[in-house]
Amino acid sequence: MQSVRAADSGTLEARDVHVRFEGVRAISGASLHLGQNEILGLIGPNGAGKTTLVNVLTGFQRPDKGSVWLSGRNVTGRTPFQLARDGVARTFQGVRLFGGLSVFQNVEAGALGVGLGGHRARERADEVLQWLNLASQAMARADALPFGEERRVGIARALAMRPRFLLLDEPAAGLNERECDELREVIRDIRRRLDCGVLLIEHNMAVIMGLCDRIHVLDQGRSIAEGAPSDIRANSDVKRAYLGEDFV
Amino acid sequence: MTFVLQNIVDAISLGALYALTALGIGLIFGIMRLINFAHGELIMLGAYALFFTFGMHEAIMGLVAMALVIVAAIVMERVAFRPLRRANPATLLIASFALAYFLQHLVLLIFGARPKSVTFLYELSEYFVVEGLRIPKLQVVTIAITIVLLVGLVVFFRRSSIGTQMRAAAEDFGMARLVGVRANSVIAIAFLLSGVLAGIISLLYVVQTGTLTPRMGVSLVLVAFVATVIGGMGSLVGAAVGGLVVGVLTVALQAVLTVELRPYRDAFVFAVLIGFLLVRPQGLLRGRSARERI
Structure with a gap:
């Protein structure tokens, strides 16, 4: 990056x-x-x-x-x-991840939201997950995460928007x-x-x-x-x- | 043996029809928290389009009907539901009823109250005969289309960028907007897809019954609505499974009930479903995480 x-x-x-x-x-x-x-x-x-x-x-x-x-x-x-x-991106006290989506898709949604195409959005999601040490959790459902990781995914999703x-x-x-x-x-x-x-x-x-x-x-x-x-x-x-x- | 197999085939094909309708309703509910009772009127409009274009080449009839239903679905969202985007779910529900009645009476005004009949794709009413089992081609087609559409939708939702954004919006609409998801396009696409589903049901339904009335969509949507509740509101696969369950239950009761009781078949169907919901109110598959945090 x-x-x-x-x-x-x-x-x-x-x-x-x-x-x-x-x-x-x-x-x-x-x-x-x-x-x-x-x-x-x-x-x-x-x-x-x-x-x-x-x-x-x-x-x-x-x-x-x-x-x-x-x-x-x-x-x-x-x-x-x-x-x-x-x-201008933010996170919430209550995190508000998309519970039914995977960790990867949560972060991807942030990248897609700011207008990246499918391929670039996936690349950026990979990048951010790697960076925040979440790569091993990428395929886990977001609502199955322990609390600390949930917060990190919230930050990852905001970062995928490249604020x-x-x-x-x-x-x-x-x-x-x-x-x-x-x-x-x-x-x-x-x-x-x-x-x-x-x-x-x-x-x-x-x-x-x-x-x-x-x-x-x-x-x-x-x-x-x-x-x-x-x-x-x-x-x-x-x-x-x-x-x-x-x-x- | 043949009797049982015959019933199984009937059950699956009726279930498939319900499943397709339930998918259309579940799709919109998942994203907007709107139970769109006017979905049935989309199906009805498609059927009347077939009636109106009757005599033309059947491919043209089918295409016109599909196009009309899809356009109607998109216009419906734009004119009736978009202005109510911030309204509460009850308001949306009432709006969908109003829209349903409006469309029924519009068709009543144009075509009259008497049932119409139309022949479409007559070849599909023929049977395959396998080992004494009579399988209407229509049933095979219905089941095949349902499987293709269900798999197609699931793949679309899980693999495509738009699908990811739609699922994000379905999970938490406000948050999805905050990460930049375009709400208007996501909802418009959802309605477009529900239009495709409704259009296909129009065709299948007309092939099957050949009879149309302005209120033909009402009972179909009621059953499909119950199917989505059984399946678990907000889960697409759940909606399809729910449709299948209701279809199988209906055919099973038809086969098991005595002749005197058969007219009350639907009462039995709904009694069983009420019983089911008492035991498992969240439905077969839970749509989303029930956790809420502030």
């Missing part, structure tokens, strides 16, 4: 996004930008609006106020389907330590090989601190801090909002 260095560095951006559900503010003023070739961590306490923000960035949720920008174009209100074709931005919603949840290590390697690899920006929602601090170039902190729907892992660790607002419970 050769990586193509884009001349202009693309970005995926949320600008001053507000979302309310039935009068409850889920997000009130969140802004973040994700560059290509960058790993950005998105953290915050439960209910801070992390998944909602990812939903906004991927077109699942239309913001009440604010906008979403993809490499300088305003893409607010585009459907998830359109954004996927423009290179420019990949948003991972809690990919380490429920994984054991060895699987977490593998996941870290995979995410580093994604950036290196695909020149792809990765947004990572994660509660596992070891994963976040070890991987991210920058970390963005949400609290009660607001962006409260952003910076290098060491800055975030030292930030007193963040400690109060979030790390206080987990990190002392």
